[in-house]
Amino acid sequence: MQEEMIRSEKLKLVSEMAASVAHEIRNPLTTVRGFIQLLGTSGASAERKSYYEKICLEELDRAQHIITDYLSLAKTEAEAIETIDMNQEVDYLANILLTYANYNNVKVEARTTEEALYMVGDKHKLRQALINIGKNAIEAMSSDGLLTIDLQKRGQTIVLHISDNGVGMTPEQLNRLGSPYFSTKDKGTGLGTMVSINIIKKMDGKIDIKSQVGTGTVFEISFPEGKKGS
Numbered sequence: 001m002q003e004e005m006i007r008s009e010k011l012k013l014v015s016e017m018a019a020s021v022a023h024e025i026r027n028p029l030t031t032v033r034g035f036i037q038l039l040g041t042s043g044a045s046a047e048r049k050s051y052y053e054k055i056c057l058e059e060l061d062r063a064q065h066i067i068t069d070y071l072s073l074a075k076t077e078a079e080a081i082e083t084i085d086m087n088q089e090v091d092y093l094a095n096i097l098l099t100y101a102n103y104n105n106v107k108v109e110a111r112t113t114e115e116a117l118y119m120v121g122d123k124h125k126l127r128q129a130l131i132n133i134g135k136n137a138i139e140a141m142s143s144d145g146l147l148t149i150d151l152q153k154r155g156q157t158i159v160l161h162i163s164d165n166g167v168g169m170t171p172e173q174l175n176r177l178g179s180p181y182f183s184t185k186d187k188g189t190g191l192g193t194m195v196s197i198n199i200i201k202k203m204d205g206k207i208d209i210k211s212q213v214g215t216g217t218v219f220e221i222s223f224p225e226g227k228k229g230s
């Protein structure tokens with residue numbers, strides 16, 4: 001019954017999104033079409049033409065990003081529910097994000113717990129959700145940035161903090177976070193956070209975000225604790 005509800009909710013979301021994805025893809029296509037027409041006119045200088053070319057490629061990349069993010073949401077593959085070792089996941093997340101952090105000149109610190117902590121859910125979906133959040137944190141920082149991933153147990157709850165000392169968000173931006181296509185980035189899709197929030201909620205998780213402009217952002221993500229083998 002619950003599974004059926006989740007499926008119908010997801011279908012609704014996916015079909016709503018399909019309409020807006022179509023709309024979002026039309027924009028770059030229109031731009032590219034216009035510039036290709038301009039490229040065909042003889043008057044433009046070589047410099048101008050290479051500029052048009054650059055815009056075309058960027059717009060096509062943008063369309064591709066939108067499609068990739070949408071497909072990751074629409075994927076209908078069955079949920080693979082298992083017991084997830086959270087300390088292992090935090091290490092995994094820190095390792096995956098490290099390459100990206102190095103590239104952006106920011107540091108990564110991960111804190112795990114002495115005792116084993118487990119939750120129940122789809123490990124690959126969880127990874128996808130946490131990687132999106134971690135990537136945003138890295139993208140929000142400049143060279144003296146520090147990304148921290150901190151795992152704790154609070155009663156019967158697993159609490160994960162993903163924090164950055166980056167640009168932060170205004171209350172207005174914070175409010176729009178998670179709605180499709182809200183992005184402050186040149187090549188942003190504004191789909192990553194929405195996908196993450198959806199995944200976390202479906203795993204009975206909660207998200208609480210605190211952010212201050214110029215100080216940084218903390219994502220607090222919590223899940224009910226699961227027992228090994230459950």
Ligand code: ADP
Pocket residue numbers: 132136137138140164166167168169173177178182183184185187188189190191192193194216217
């Ligand atoms: P994208 O990263 O493609 O812009 P997201 O859905 O992942 O799309 O994020 C939407 C927007 O939320 C970002 O463009 C950014 O403005 C804001 N945001 C998300 N995480 C953070 C963060 N850790 N610090 C500052 N801003 C953030």
Ligand code: MG
Pocket residue numbers: 132135136192193
């Ligand atoms: Mg993002």
